[in-house]
Amino acid sequence: MLYTHHNYKVNEHGHLMIGEVDATLLAKKYETPLYIYDIERVRQNCRDFMDPFKEQQVKGRVAYASKAFSSIGILQVIQQEGLSVDVVSKGELYTAIKAGFDPERIHLHGNNKSESELEMAIKTGVGCIVIDNFYEIELLDKLLSQFKKKVNALIRVTPGIESDTHHYIMTGNEDSKFGFNLQNGQAKAAFLKLQHHPYINLKGVHCHIGSQIFETEGFILATNRLFNELSKWHKMYQYEPEVINLGGGFGIQYTKEDQPLHRSQYVNALIKAVEDQANKIQIPMPEIWIEPGRSIVGDAGITLYTIGSIKNIPHIRKYISVDGGMTDNLRPALYGAKYEAILANKANSPASQKISVAGKCCESGDMLIWDLSLPHVESGDLLAVFSTGAYGYSMASHYNRFSKPAVVFVENGRHRLVIKRETYQDVVRNDLPYIG
Numbered sequence: 075m076l077y078t079h080h081n082y083k084v085n086e087h088g089h090l091m092i093g094e095v096d097a098t099l100l101a102k103k104y105e106t107p108l109y110i111y112d113i114e115r116v117r118q119n120c121r122d123f124m125d126p127f128k129e130q131q132v133k134g135r136v137a138y139a140s141k142a143f144s145s146i147g148i149l150q151v152i153q154q155e156g157l158s159v160d161v162v163s164k165g166e167l168y169t170a171i172k173a174g175f176d177p178e179r180i181h182l183h184g185n186n187k188s189e190s191e192l193e194m195a196i197k198t199g200v201g202c203i204v205i206d207n208f209y210e211i212e213l214l215d216k217l218l219s220q221f222k223k224k225v226n227a228l229i230r231v232t233p234g235i236e237s238d239t240h241h242y243i244m245t246g247n248e249d250s251k252f253g254f255n256l257q258n259g260q261a262k263a264a265f266l267k268l269q270h271h272p273y274i275n276l277k278g279v280h281c282h283i284g285s286q287i288f289e290t291e292g293f294i295l296a297t298n299r300l301f302n303e304l305s306k307w308h309k310m311y312q313y314e315p316e317v318i319n320l321g322g323g324f325g326i327q328y329t330k331e332d333q334p335l336h337r338s339q340y341v342n343a344l345i346k347a348v349e350d351q352a353n354k355i356q357i358p359m360p361e362i363w364i365e366p367g368r369s370i371v372g373d374a375g376i377t378l379y380t381i382g383s384i385k386n387i388p389h390i391r392k393y394i395s396v397d398g399g400m401t402d403n404l405r406p407a408l409y410g411a412k413y414e415a416i417l418a419n420k421a422n423s424p425a426s427q428k429i430s431v432a433g434k435c436c437e438s439g440d441m442l443i444w445d446l447s448l449p450h451v452e453s454g455d456l457l458a459v460f461s462t463g464a465y466g467y468s469m470a471s472h473y474n475r476f477s478k479p480a481v482v483f484v485e486n487g488r489h490r491l492v493i494k495r496e497t498y499q500d501v502v503r504n505d506l507p508y509i510g
Protein backbone atom coordinates (compact mmCIF):
# COMPACT_ATOMS: atom_id res chain seq x y z
CA MET A 75 0.00 0.00 0.00
CA LEU A 76 1.13 3.54 -0.74
CA TYR A 77 2.31 5.36 2.38
CA THR A 78 0.27 8.22 3.78
CA HIS A 79 -0.48 8.86 7.42
CA HIS A 80 -4.19 8.64 6.70
CA ASN A 81 -5.99 5.47 7.61
CA TYR A 82 -8.12 4.41 4.73
CA LYS A 83 -9.80 1.27 3.53
CA VAL A 84 -9.29 -0.23 0.11
CA ASN A 85 -11.69 -2.76 -1.45
CA GLU A 86 -10.89 -5.87 -3.47
CA HIS A 87 -10.66 -3.78 -6.67
CA GLY A 88 -7.96 -1.59 -5.15
CA HIS A 89 -10.41 1.29 -4.81
CA LEU A 90 -10.42 3.75 -1.94
CA MET A 91 -13.44 3.31 0.34
CA ILE A 92 -14.93 6.31 2.16
CA GLY A 93 -17.59 5.63 4.78
CA GLU A 94 -17.94 2.10 3.33
CA VAL A 95 -18.58 3.51 -0.17
CA ASP A 96 -16.30 2.97 -3.18
CA ALA A 97 -14.86 6.38 -4.12
CA THR A 98 -14.86 5.52 -7.83
CA LEU A 99 -18.61 4.94 -7.70
CA LEU A 100 -19.07 8.35 -6.12
CA ALA A 101 -17.00 9.92 -8.90
CA LYS A 102 -19.12 8.17 -11.51
CA LYS A 103 -22.41 9.17 -9.93
CA TYR A 104 -21.64 12.75 -8.87
CA GLU A 105 -18.71 13.60 -11.20
CA THR A 106 -15.54 15.41 -10.14
CA PRO A 107 -14.22 17.54 -8.55
CA LEU A 108 -16.24 16.30 -5.62
CA TYR A 109 -16.05 17.02 -1.90
CA ILE A 110 -16.87 13.92 0.14
CA TYR A 111 -17.46 13.97 3.90
CA ASP A 112 -17.26 10.90 6.09
CA ILE A 113 -20.05 11.80 8.50
CA GLU A 114 -19.17 9.10 11.02
CA ARG A 115 -15.85 10.90 11.39
CA VAL A 116 -17.56 14.27 11.87
CA ARG A 117 -19.72 12.74 14.60
CA GLN A 118 -16.71 11.19 16.30
CA ASN A 119 -14.86 14.50 16.23
CA CYS A 120 -17.87 16.22 17.84
CA ARG A 121 -18.00 13.56 20.56
CA ASP A 122 -14.27 13.81 21.21
CA PHE A 123 -14.81 17.47 22.12
CA MET A 124 -18.07 16.98 24.04
CA ASP A 125 -17.13 13.89 26.08
CA PRO A 126 -14.51 15.45 28.41
CA PHE A 127 -17.07 18.03 29.54
CA LYS A 128 -19.59 15.28 30.28
CA GLU A 129 -17.03 13.00 31.93
CA GLN A 130 -15.76 15.74 34.22
CA GLN A 131 -19.22 17.21 34.74
CA VAL A 132 -17.99 20.63 33.71
CA LYS A 133 -20.52 22.96 32.15
CA GLY A 134 -19.44 23.76 28.64
CA ARG A 135 -20.46 24.47 25.10
CA VAL A 136 -18.79 23.28 21.95
CA ALA A 137 -19.76 25.77 19.25
CA TYR A 138 -18.83 24.61 15.77
CA ALA A 139 -17.12 27.47 13.90
CA SER A 140 -19.17 27.16 10.74
CA LYS A 141 -16.75 29.26 8.68
CA ALA A 142 -14.82 25.98 8.27
CA PHE A 143 -17.72 24.54 6.26
CA SER A 144 -21.23 25.87 6.38
CA SER A 145 -24.14 24.05 4.78
CA ILE A 146 -27.58 23.00 5.89
CA GLY A 147 -26.60 19.33 5.90
CA ILE A 148 -23.50 19.71 8.06
CA LEU A 149 -25.26 21.95 10.55
CA GLN A 150 -28.03 19.38 10.90
CA VAL A 151 -25.40 16.82 11.89
CA ILE A 152 -23.73 19.27 14.26
CA GLN A 153 -27.04 20.12 15.90
CA GLN A 154 -27.89 16.41 16.20
CA GLU A 155 -24.59 15.88 18.05
CA GLY A 156 -25.57 18.54 20.58
CA LEU A 157 -23.12 21.25 19.60
CA SER A 158 -23.79 24.97 19.31
CA VAL A 159 -22.70 26.96 16.27
CA ASP A 160 -20.69 30.10 15.66
CA VAL A 161 -21.54 32.28 12.67
CA VAL A 162 -19.86 35.38 11.27
CA SER A 163 -22.21 36.68 8.60
CA LYS A 164 -25.83 36.85 7.52
CA GLY A 165 -25.18 33.96 5.17
CA GLU A 166 -23.82 31.72 7.92
CA LEU A 167 -26.60 32.82 10.28
CA TYR A 168 -29.26 32.13 7.65
CA THR A 169 -27.75 28.70 6.98
CA ALA A 170 -27.92 27.86 10.69
CA ILE A 171 -31.56 28.97 10.84
CA LYS A 172 -32.43 26.99 7.71
CA ALA A 173 -30.75 23.94 9.27
CA GLY A 174 -33.19 24.26 12.17
CA PHE A 175 -30.64 25.37 14.74
CA ASP A 176 -32.06 26.53 18.05
CA PRO A 177 -31.28 30.31 17.91
CA GLU A 178 -30.19 30.22 21.53
CA ARG A 179 -27.31 27.98 20.47
CA ILE A 180 -26.13 30.35 17.73
CA HIS A 181 -23.27 32.74 18.54
CA LEU A 182 -22.46 35.71 16.33
CA HIS A 183 -18.88 36.75 15.66
CA GLY A 184 -17.19 39.28 13.41
CA ASN A 185 -14.77 42.20 13.54
CA ASN A 186 -17.03 44.44 11.45
CA LYS A 187 -20.59 43.36 12.03
CA SER A 188 -22.89 45.57 10.05
CA GLU A 189 -26.01 47.16 11.43
CA SER A 190 -28.15 44.83 9.37
CA GLU A 191 -26.21 41.75 10.53
CA LEU A 192 -26.71 42.79 14.13
CA GLU A 193 -30.37 43.52 13.48
CA MET A 194 -30.86 40.07 11.96
CA ALA A 195 -29.10 38.46 14.93
CA ILE A 196 -31.20 40.39 17.45
CA LYS A 197 -34.45 39.58 15.65
CA THR A 198 -33.45 35.91 15.38
CA GLY A 199 -32.76 35.84 19.11
CA VAL A 200 -29.22 34.47 18.89
CA GLY A 201 -27.85 33.11 22.17
CA CYS A 202 -24.75 35.27 22.22
CA ILE A 203 -23.07 38.13 20.41
CA VAL A 204 -19.30 38.23 20.76
CA ILE A 205 -18.56 41.95 20.82
CA ASP A 206 -15.39 42.87 18.99
CA ASN A 207 -14.96 46.67 19.07
CA PHE A 208 -16.28 50.04 20.24
CA TYR A 209 -18.14 50.73 17.00
CA GLU A 210 -20.13 47.55 17.57
CA ILE A 211 -21.05 48.68 21.09
CA GLU A 212 -22.46 51.90 19.59
CA LEU A 213 -24.44 49.97 16.99
CA LEU A 214 -25.80 47.61 19.64
CA ASP A 215 -26.75 50.52 21.91
CA LYS A 216 -28.78 52.01 19.11
CA LEU A 217 -30.45 48.82 17.88
CA LEU A 218 -31.24 47.29 21.25
CA SER A 219 -32.82 50.44 22.63
CA GLN A 220 -34.80 50.75 19.41
CA PHE A 221 -36.05 47.12 19.58
CA LYS A 222 -36.21 47.07 23.40
CA LYS A 223 -34.54 43.66 23.37
CA LYS A 224 -31.83 42.15 25.54
CA VAL A 225 -28.93 40.06 24.28
CA ASN A 226 -26.25 37.95 25.89
CA ALA A 227 -22.75 38.99 25.00
CA LEU A 228 -19.09 38.23 25.50
CA ILE A 229 -16.23 40.68 25.11
CA ARG A 230 -13.64 39.46 22.61
CA VAL A 231 -10.24 40.12 24.07
CA THR A 232 -6.89 40.04 22.28
CA PRO A 233 -4.59 38.42 24.81
CA GLY A 234 -1.32 39.37 23.12
CA ILE A 235 -0.14 35.89 22.21
CA GLU A 236 1.94 34.91 19.22
CA SER A 237 0.59 31.44 18.48
CA ASP A 238 2.85 29.05 16.65
CA THR A 239 1.09 29.06 13.29
CA HIS A 240 1.03 30.81 9.91
CA HIS A 241 1.09 34.59 10.25
CA TYR A 242 -2.16 34.96 8.30
CA ILE A 243 -4.10 32.76 10.71
CA MET A 244 -2.79 34.15 13.99
CA THR A 245 -5.49 36.11 15.73
CA GLY A 246 -4.56 36.58 19.37
CA ASN A 247 -1.43 38.70 18.91
CA GLU A 248 -1.51 42.33 20.02
CA ASP A 249 -1.25 43.73 16.49
CA SER A 250 -4.49 42.16 15.30
CA LYS A 251 -7.69 43.45 13.73
CA PHE A 252 -9.73 41.32 16.14
CA GLY A 253 -10.98 42.18 19.59
CA PHE A 254 -10.17 44.56 22.43
CA ASN A 255 -6.53 44.65 23.52
CA LEU A 256 -5.85 43.59 27.07
CA GLN A 257 -2.52 45.34 27.51
CA ASN A 258 -3.54 48.85 26.55
CA GLY A 259 -6.73 48.97 28.63
CA GLN A 260 -9.23 48.74 25.75
CA ALA A 261 -10.71 45.52 27.13
CA LYS A 262 -11.33 47.16 30.48
CA ALA A 263 -12.88 50.22 28.82
CA ALA A 264 -15.26 47.92 26.94
CA PHE A 265 -16.07 46.07 30.16
CA LEU A 266 -16.96 49.33 31.89
CA LYS A 267 -19.31 50.26 29.06
CA LEU A 268 -21.01 46.87 29.16
CA GLN A 269 -21.05 45.78 32.78
CA HIS A 270 -24.30 47.54 33.66
CA HIS A 271 -25.72 47.95 30.21
CA PRO A 272 -29.53 47.98 30.21
CA TYR A 273 -29.83 45.72 27.16
CA ILE A 274 -26.61 43.72 27.17
CA ASN A 275 -26.13 40.86 29.57
CA LEU A 276 -22.35 40.56 29.74
CA LYS A 277 -21.83 36.85 30.26
CA GLY A 278 -18.05 36.86 30.09
CA VAL A 279 -15.01 37.06 27.88
CA HIS A 280 -13.76 35.42 24.71
CA CYS A 281 -10.41 34.97 23.07
CA HIS A 282 -9.15 33.03 20.08
CA ILE A 283 -5.43 32.75 19.62
CA GLY A 284 -5.20 31.37 16.10
CA SER A 285 -5.75 28.29 14.01
CA GLN A 286 -4.05 24.92 13.38
CA ILE A 287 -2.29 24.92 16.78
CA PHE A 288 -0.60 21.73 17.99
CA GLU A 289 0.08 22.38 21.64
CA THR A 290 -1.82 23.49 24.72
CA GLU A 291 0.65 26.08 26.06
CA GLY A 292 -0.76 28.96 24.02
CA PHE A 293 -4.30 28.22 25.21
CA ILE A 294 -3.15 27.98 28.83
CA LEU A 295 -1.22 31.23 28.56
CA ALA A 296 -4.27 32.94 27.04
CA THR A 297 -6.45 31.59 29.87
CA ASN A 298 -4.02 32.90 32.46
CA ARG A 299 -3.95 36.33 30.82
CA LEU A 300 -7.75 36.49 30.71
CA PHE A 301 -7.99 35.60 34.38
CA ASN A 302 -5.30 38.09 35.28
CA GLU A 303 -7.60 40.77 33.87
CA LEU A 304 -10.75 39.17 35.31
CA SER A 305 -9.20 39.16 38.76
CA LYS A 306 -8.87 42.96 38.51
CA TRP A 307 -12.49 43.28 37.37
CA HIS A 308 -13.50 41.00 40.20
CA LYS A 309 -11.62 42.97 42.85
CA MET A 310 -12.64 46.41 41.61
CA TYR A 311 -16.19 45.76 40.37
CA GLN A 312 -17.14 42.39 41.94
CA TYR A 313 -17.58 40.98 38.45
CA GLU A 314 -17.98 37.20 38.13
CA PRO A 315 -18.03 35.89 34.56
CA GLU A 316 -20.51 33.13 33.75
CA VAL A 317 -18.63 32.11 30.62
CA ILE A 318 -15.04 31.89 29.42
CA ASN A 319 -14.84 31.23 25.71
CA LEU A 320 -11.40 30.07 24.61
CA GLY A 321 -12.08 29.95 20.88
CA GLY A 322 -11.00 27.29 18.43
CA GLY A 323 -7.80 26.59 16.57
CA PHE A 324 -7.10 22.95 17.47
CA GLY A 325 -4.78 21.48 14.87
CA ILE A 326 -5.44 18.51 12.61
CA GLN A 327 -3.24 16.23 10.58
CA TYR A 328 -2.78 17.12 6.93
CA THR A 329 0.55 15.35 6.41
CA LYS A 330 2.79 13.14 8.52
CA GLU A 331 4.63 16.27 9.74
CA ASP A 332 1.49 17.34 11.60
CA GLN A 333 1.20 15.80 15.05
CA PRO A 334 -1.88 17.22 16.76
CA LEU A 335 -2.99 16.22 20.21
CA HIS A 336 -6.13 14.20 20.66
CA ARG A 337 -9.16 16.50 20.84
CA SER A 338 -9.84 15.47 24.42
CA GLN A 339 -6.32 16.54 25.44
CA TYR A 340 -7.01 20.11 24.38
CA VAL A 341 -10.31 20.13 26.28
CA ASN A 342 -8.83 18.55 29.40
CA ALA A 343 -6.01 21.11 29.43
CA LEU A 344 -8.49 23.96 29.07
CA ILE A 345 -10.71 22.65 31.85
CA LYS A 346 -7.75 22.35 34.16
CA ALA A 347 -6.44 25.82 33.30
CA VAL A 348 -9.84 27.43 33.95
CA GLU A 349 -10.38 25.48 37.17
CA ASP A 350 -6.94 26.47 38.47
CA GLN A 351 -7.47 30.11 37.63
CA ALA A 352 -11.02 30.31 38.97
CA ASN A 353 -9.78 28.82 42.26
CA LYS A 354 -6.86 31.20 42.31
CA ILE A 355 -8.93 34.35 41.94
CA GLN A 356 -11.77 32.86 43.97
CA ILE A 357 -14.68 33.09 41.63
CA PRO A 358 -17.23 30.35 40.90
CA MET A 359 -16.21 28.03 38.07
CA PRO A 360 -17.52 29.61 34.84
CA GLU A 361 -18.87 27.65 31.88
CA ILE A 362 -16.17 26.88 29.32
CA TRP A 363 -17.06 27.46 25.69
CA ILE A 364 -14.87 26.45 22.76
CA GLU A 365 -15.23 27.00 19.00
CA PRO A 366 -13.55 24.27 16.95
CA GLY A 367 -14.02 24.53 13.19
CA ARG A 368 -11.23 22.74 11.35
CA SER A 369 -10.99 19.97 13.93
CA ILE A 370 -14.67 19.05 13.47
CA VAL A 371 -14.77 18.75 9.68
CA GLY A 372 -11.19 18.97 8.36
CA ASP A 373 -10.07 15.37 8.47
CA ALA A 374 -13.55 14.12 7.57
CA GLY A 375 -13.32 15.61 4.08
CA ILE A 376 -11.71 14.24 0.95
CA THR A 377 -11.68 15.92 -2.46
CA LEU A 378 -11.83 13.68 -5.48
CA TYR A 379 -10.44 14.96 -8.80
CA THR A 380 -10.02 13.46 -12.24
CA ILE A 381 -6.51 13.70 -13.64
CA GLY A 382 -6.34 15.17 -17.13
CA SER A 383 -3.14 16.38 -18.74
CA ILE A 384 0.24 14.95 -17.78
CA LYS A 385 3.34 16.97 -18.57
CA ASN A 386 6.83 15.64 -18.18
CA ILE A 387 9.76 18.07 -18.32
CA PRO A 388 12.71 15.67 -18.44
CA HIS A 389 15.18 16.13 -15.57
CA ILE A 390 13.03 18.89 -14.12
CA ARG A 391 9.54 17.88 -13.05
CA LYS A 392 6.44 15.91 -13.90
CA TYR A 393 3.09 17.64 -13.59
CA ILE A 394 -0.38 16.20 -13.53
CA SER A 395 -3.32 18.57 -13.81
CA VAL A 396 -6.65 17.94 -12.12
CA ASP A 397 -10.11 19.26 -12.91
CA GLY A 398 -10.13 21.64 -9.91
CA GLY A 399 -7.50 23.56 -8.00
CA MET A 400 -7.30 26.84 -6.13
CA THR A 401 -10.98 27.48 -6.80
CA ASP A 402 -11.96 24.54 -4.58
CA ASN A 403 -8.90 24.56 -2.29
CA LEU A 404 -7.26 27.93 -1.83
CA ARG A 405 -5.12 26.85 1.11
CA PRO A 406 -1.97 25.75 -0.78
CA ALA A 407 -1.91 29.02 -2.76
CA LEU A 408 -2.78 31.19 0.24
CA TYR A 409 -0.79 29.59 3.04
CA GLY A 410 1.54 27.17 1.31
CA ALA A 411 -0.56 24.45 2.97
CA LYS A 412 0.50 20.85 2.37
CA TYR A 413 -1.68 17.84 1.65
CA GLU A 414 -1.38 14.12 1.03
CA ALA A 415 -3.17 12.29 -1.76
CA ILE A 416 -3.49 8.89 -3.40
CA LEU A 417 -4.94 7.51 -6.60
CA ALA A 418 -8.44 6.46 -5.54
CA ASN A 419 -8.68 3.85 -8.31
CA LYS A 420 -5.19 2.40 -7.66
CA ALA A 421 -5.09 2.71 -3.91
CA ASN A 422 -2.98 -0.41 -3.42
CA SER A 423 -0.39 0.27 -6.11
CA PRO A 424 3.08 1.07 -4.82
CA ALA A 425 4.45 4.56 -5.37
CA SER A 426 7.01 4.72 -8.16
CA GLN A 427 7.56 8.41 -8.84
CA LYS A 428 7.26 11.98 -7.61
CA ILE A 429 4.67 14.11 -9.33
CA SER A 430 3.40 17.64 -8.73
CA VAL A 431 -0.32 18.25 -8.81
CA ALA A 432 -1.51 21.37 -10.60
CA GLY A 433 -4.93 22.93 -10.67
CA LYS A 434 -6.51 24.19 -13.87
CA CYS A 435 -6.64 27.92 -13.18
CA CYS A 436 -4.64 30.34 -15.32
CA GLU A 437 -2.21 30.94 -12.51
CA SER A 438 1.24 29.37 -12.01
CA GLY A 439 0.60 29.47 -8.27
CA ASP A 440 -2.36 27.15 -8.70
CA MET A 441 -0.52 24.09 -7.41
CA LEU A 442 -2.22 21.70 -4.99
CA ILE A 443 0.70 19.43 -4.04
CA TRP A 444 4.39 19.52 -4.88
CA ASP A 445 6.39 16.29 -5.27
CA LEU A 446 3.73 13.80 -4.33
CA SER A 447 4.68 10.11 -4.36
CA LEU A 448 2.33 8.26 -6.70
CA PRO A 449 2.18 5.02 -8.69
CA HIS A 450 2.08 5.07 -12.50
CA VAL A 451 -0.51 7.71 -13.46
CA GLU A 452 -2.76 7.83 -16.50
CA SER A 453 -5.20 10.48 -17.64
CA GLY A 454 -8.58 9.56 -16.22
CA ASP A 455 -7.21 8.31 -12.90
CA LEU A 456 -8.85 9.69 -9.78
CA LEU A 457 -6.85 11.65 -7.25
CA ALA A 458 -8.14 11.68 -3.65
CA VAL A 459 -6.74 14.53 -1.55
CA PHE A 460 -7.13 13.99 2.20
CA SER A 461 -8.17 16.40 4.96
CA THR A 462 -9.89 18.94 2.74
CA GLY A 463 -13.05 19.22 4.84
CA ALA A 464 -12.25 22.61 6.42
CA TYR A 465 -11.84 25.90 4.56
CA GLY A 466 -12.15 24.14 1.21
CA TYR A 467 -15.73 24.57 0.07
CA SER A 468 -16.12 27.57 2.36
CA MET A 469 -13.27 29.43 0.63
CA ALA A 470 -14.13 28.20 -2.89
CA SER A 471 -14.34 30.84 -5.59
CA HIS A 472 -15.55 31.34 -9.12
CA TYR A 473 -12.14 32.37 -10.41
CA ASN A 474 -11.93 31.74 -14.16
CA ARG A 475 -15.70 31.38 -13.85
CA PHE A 476 -15.39 27.82 -12.61
CA SER A 477 -18.53 26.46 -11.01
CA LYS A 478 -18.37 25.17 -7.44
CA PRO A 479 -18.22 21.37 -7.04
CA ALA A 480 -20.88 19.22 -5.43
CA VAL A 481 -20.70 17.97 -1.84
CA VAL A 482 -21.66 14.44 -0.86
CA PHE A 483 -22.00 12.94 2.61
CA VAL A 484 -21.28 9.25 3.17
CA GLU A 485 -22.14 7.25 6.27
CA ASN A 486 -22.46 3.52 6.85
CA GLY A 487 -22.37 2.62 3.20
CA ARG A 488 -24.93 5.26 2.18
CA HIS A 489 -24.26 8.44 0.23
CA ARG A 490 -26.29 11.57 -0.20
CA LEU A 491 -25.87 14.77 -2.21
CA VAL A 492 -25.98 17.75 0.17
CA ILE A 493 -24.82 20.58 -2.09
CA LYS A 494 -25.58 20.42 -5.79
CA ARG A 495 -22.83 21.01 -8.32
CA GLU A 496 -23.14 24.46 -9.83
CA THR A 497 -23.61 24.68 -13.55
CA TYR A 498 -21.91 27.21 -15.77
CA GLN A 499 -25.32 28.87 -16.07
CA ASP A 500 -25.34 29.27 -12.26
CA VAL A 501 -22.09 31.15 -12.51
CA VAL A 502 -23.71 33.93 -14.58
CA ARG A 503 -27.01 33.95 -12.71
CA ASN A 504 -26.47 37.41 -11.24
CA ASP A 505 -25.08 39.01 -14.39
CA LEU A 506 -27.21 41.66 -16.06
CA PRO A 507 -26.65 42.99 -19.56
CA TYR A 508 -25.18 46.46 -19.91
CA ILE A 509 -26.07 46.91 -23.55
CA GLY A 510 -29.58 46.21 -24.82
Ligand SMILES: Cc1ncc(COP(=O)(O)O)c(C=O)c1O
Pocket residue numbers: 139142160183245282284285286321322323324365366367368369464
Ligand atom coordinates in the same frame (compact mmCIF):
# COMPACT_ATOMS: atom_id res chain seq x y z
C1 LIG B 1 -13.21 33.51 16.63
C2 LIG B 1 -12.89 32.22 15.99
N1 LIG B 1 -13.36 31.10 16.55
C3 LIG B 1 -13.12 29.90 15.98
C4 LIG B 1 -12.35 29.78 14.85
C5 LIG B 1 -12.14 28.42 14.30
O1 LIG B 1 -10.84 28.09 14.17
P1 LIG B 1 -10.44 26.60 13.75
O2 LIG B 1 -11.13 26.29 12.49
O3 LIG B 1 -8.98 26.68 13.58
O4 LIG B 1 -10.86 25.70 14.85
C6 LIG B 1 -11.81 30.92 14.26
C7 LIG B 1 -10.90 30.83 13.11
O5 LIG B 1 -9.68 30.84 13.32
C8 LIG B 1 -12.11 32.18 14.84
O6 LIG B 1 -11.64 33.30 14.29
Ligand SMILES: N[C@@H](CCCC[NH3+])C(=O)O
Pocket residue numbers: 141243285286405464465
Ligand atom coordinates in the same frame (compact mmCIF):
# COMPACT_ATOMS: atom_id res chain seq x y z
N1 LIG C 1 -9.05 29.81 6.55
C1 LIG C 1 -7.93 29.46 7.34
C2 LIG C 1 -8.06 29.63 8.77
C3 LIG C 1 -8.78 30.84 9.21
C4 LIG C 1 -9.50 30.50 10.42
C5 LIG C 1 -10.62 31.44 10.70
N2 LIG C 1 -10.31 32.49 11.66
C6 LIG C 1 -7.35 28.13 6.96
O1 LIG C 1 -7.72 27.57 6.00
O2 LIG C 1 -6.47 27.62 7.58
